[in-house]
Amino acid sequence: MRFSKGRNFLFRIPEGRDFVEFINQFAKKNHVLIGTLSAIGTLRNPKVGYFEEDAGEYKVIPLKGTYEVVSLLGNVSIKDGEPFAHIHVALGDSEGRVYGGHLIEGEVFVAEVFIQELLGELLERKPQENGLSLWDEITL
Numbered sequence: 001m002r003f004s005k006g007r008n009f010l011f012r013i014p015e016g017r018d019f020v021e022f023i024n025q026f027a028k029k030n031h032v033l034i035g036t037l038s039a040i041g042t043l044r045n046p047k048v049g050y051f052e053e054d055a056g057e058y059k060v061i062p063l064k065g066t067y068e069v070v071s072l073l074g075n076v077s078i079k080d081g082e083p084f085a086h087i088h089v090a091l092g093d094s095e096g097r098v099y100g101g102h103l104i105e106g107e108v109f110v111a112e113v114f115i116q117e118l119l120g121e122l123l124e125r126k127p128q129e130n131g132l133s134l135w136d137e138i139t140l
Contacts, residue, residue, distance in 0.1 A: 001138065003034065006117030013111040019043060020085060020105055023113070027076050027083035034118040035076040037085065039111055041069045046091060046106030048099060056131030063099055066109060067091035070098055076115070077123035079133055084125060 009030070013022050023037065044066050049058035074087035090100040125133035 001121055001123070003118035003120035006035070006119045007032075008117070009113070009115040011113055013041075013108045013113060015108055015110070017108050018105050019046075019108050019111055020087060020103060022108070023074075023076075023085040023087070023115075024083060027085065027115075032076055032115060032117050033078060033083055034120065034123055035115050036118070037072075037074045037076065037087070037113060037115045039069060039072040039113040041072075041111035042109040043067050043069060043091065043106035043111070044109055046089070047104040048089060048091070048101035049104045050101045051132065053130070058102060058104070060104060061099070061101065063091065063093075065093065067093055067099070067106075069111070071100075072103070074103075077125055077135065079125040086125075 046063050046067055048061050052059050070090040070092045072087060072089045074085055076083050076085050087103040089103040090098050092098050123135045125135060128134050
Protein backbone atom coordinates (compact mmCIF):
# COMPACT_ATOMS: atom_id res chain seq x y z
CA MET A 1 0.00 0.00 0.00
CA ARG A 2 1.14 3.49 -0.73
CA PHE A 3 0.52 6.48 1.48
CA SER A 4 1.24 10.17 1.30
CA LYS A 5 2.13 12.34 4.25
CA GLY A 6 -0.69 14.15 5.95
CA ARG A 7 -0.51 16.43 8.95
CA ASN A 8 2.22 16.37 11.60
CA PHE A 9 1.34 16.65 15.27
CA LEU A 10 3.80 17.40 18.06
CA PHE A 11 2.34 17.76 21.56
CA ARG A 12 2.73 17.01 25.25
CA ILE A 13 0.21 14.83 27.10
CA PRO A 14 -0.96 16.30 30.44
CA GLU A 15 0.46 14.68 33.58
CA GLY A 16 -1.75 12.03 35.13
CA ARG A 17 -3.49 10.96 31.91
CA ASP A 18 -3.27 7.40 30.58
CA PHE A 19 -0.96 7.42 27.56
CA VAL A 20 -2.84 4.93 25.35
CA GLU A 21 -6.28 6.32 26.13
CA PHE A 22 -5.10 9.86 25.38
CA ILE A 23 -3.61 8.87 22.01
CA ASN A 24 -6.83 7.09 20.99
CA GLN A 25 -8.92 10.13 22.00
CA PHE A 26 -6.52 12.51 20.22
CA ALA A 27 -6.66 10.47 17.00
CA LYS A 28 -10.46 10.36 17.10
CA LYS A 29 -10.83 14.10 17.84
CA ASN A 30 -8.39 15.07 15.08
CA HIS A 31 -9.64 12.48 12.55
CA VAL A 32 -6.28 10.70 12.33
CA LEU A 33 -7.27 7.37 10.77
CA ILE A 34 -3.81 6.15 9.73
CA GLY A 35 -0.45 7.22 11.06
CA THR A 36 2.77 6.49 12.85
CA LEU A 37 3.75 7.70 16.29
CA SER A 38 6.75 7.99 18.54
CA ALA A 39 7.29 9.50 21.96
CA ILE A 40 9.72 10.22 24.76
CA GLY A 41 8.99 10.81 28.41
CA THR A 42 8.28 9.02 31.67
CA LEU A 43 5.42 6.73 32.71
CA ARG A 44 4.21 5.70 36.15
CA ASN A 45 3.05 2.16 36.96
CA PRO A 46 2.86 1.06 33.33
CA LYS A 47 1.50 -2.26 32.14
CA VAL A 48 3.15 -3.96 29.20
CA GLY A 49 1.99 -7.06 27.42
CA TYR A 50 3.51 -10.05 25.74
CA PHE A 51 1.33 -12.05 23.32
CA GLU A 52 1.32 -15.72 24.29
CA GLU A 53 0.65 -17.69 21.11
CA ASP A 54 -0.54 -20.87 22.83
CA ALA A 55 -3.06 -19.00 25.00
CA GLY A 56 -4.07 -16.64 22.19
CA GLU A 57 -3.96 -13.62 24.50
CA TYR A 58 -1.67 -11.05 26.04
CA LYS A 59 0.12 -11.78 29.29
CA VAL A 60 -0.04 -8.51 31.25
CA ILE A 61 3.15 -7.48 33.04
CA PRO A 62 2.44 -4.75 35.63
CA LEU A 63 5.42 -2.56 36.57
CA LYS A 64 5.44 -0.53 39.78
CA GLY A 65 7.12 2.83 39.99
CA THR A 66 8.35 5.37 37.46
CA TYR A 67 9.97 4.34 34.17
CA GLU A 68 11.84 6.32 31.53
CA VAL A 69 10.57 5.81 27.99
CA VAL A 70 13.68 4.51 26.21
CA SER A 71 11.75 3.91 22.98
CA LEU A 72 8.09 4.16 22.02
CA LEU A 73 6.90 3.36 18.51
CA GLY A 74 3.47 2.65 17.16
CA ASN A 75 0.85 3.15 14.55
CA VAL A 76 -2.74 4.28 14.25
CA SER A 77 -5.28 2.40 12.16
CA ILE A 78 -8.95 1.48 12.43
CA LYS A 79 -10.29 -1.17 14.82
CA ASP A 80 -14.01 -1.66 15.46
CA GLY A 81 -14.72 1.48 13.43
CA GLU A 82 -12.55 3.79 15.59
CA PRO A 83 -8.95 5.04 15.46
CA PHE A 84 -6.78 2.60 17.42
CA ALA A 85 -3.18 3.06 18.57
CA HIS A 86 -0.97 -0.04 18.59
CA ILE A 87 2.11 0.82 20.64
CA HIS A 88 5.32 -0.99 21.58
CA VAL A 89 7.58 0.40 24.27
CA ALA A 90 10.93 -0.10 26.00
CA LEU A 91 10.97 1.28 29.55
CA GLY A 92 14.02 1.80 31.76
CA ASP A 93 14.05 1.71 35.57
CA SER A 94 16.33 3.50 38.04
CA GLU A 95 18.84 0.62 37.89
CA GLY A 96 19.16 0.75 34.10
CA ARG A 97 17.10 -2.40 33.52
CA VAL A 98 14.81 -2.32 30.50
CA TYR A 99 11.36 -3.85 30.18
CA GLY A 100 9.43 -3.94 26.97
CA GLY A 101 6.41 -5.09 25.07
CA HIS A 102 3.00 -3.93 23.94
CA LEU A 103 2.00 -0.83 25.95
CA ILE A 104 -1.35 -1.57 27.57
CA GLU A 105 -1.48 1.46 29.87
CA GLY A 106 0.73 3.92 31.67
CA GLU A 107 0.09 7.07 33.68
CA VAL A 108 1.96 10.00 32.15
CA PHE A 109 4.47 11.94 34.21
CA VAL A 110 5.95 13.52 31.05
CA ALA A 111 5.16 12.55 27.46
CA GLU A 112 6.17 14.37 24.29
CA VAL A 113 4.52 12.78 21.26
CA PHE A 114 5.00 12.98 17.50
CA ILE A 115 2.28 11.68 15.15
CA GLN A 116 2.71 11.56 11.38
CA GLU A 117 -0.68 11.22 9.73
CA LEU A 118 -0.75 9.10 6.57
CA LEU A 119 -3.26 9.51 3.77
CA GLY A 120 -4.43 6.64 1.60
CA GLU A 121 -6.48 3.47 1.73
CA LEU A 122 -7.68 2.73 5.26
CA LEU A 123 -5.92 0.06 7.26
CA GLU A 124 -8.43 -1.84 9.37
CA ARG A 125 -7.59 -4.34 12.09
CA LYS A 126 -9.73 -7.48 11.91
CA PRO A 127 -9.81 -10.44 14.33
CA GLN A 128 -7.72 -13.40 13.20
CA GLU A 129 -7.75 -17.08 14.17
CA ASN A 130 -4.58 -16.58 16.23
CA GLY A 131 -6.36 -14.16 18.60
CA LEU A 132 -4.81 -10.97 17.21
CA SER A 133 -6.52 -8.16 15.32
CA LEU A 134 -4.38 -7.52 12.24
CA TRP A 135 -4.41 -5.70 8.92
CA ASP A 136 -4.91 -7.70 5.74
CA GLU A 137 -1.71 -9.19 4.34
CA ILE A 138 -0.40 -8.05 1.00
CA THR A 139 0.69 -10.42 -1.70
CA LEU A 140 3.60 -9.69 -3.96
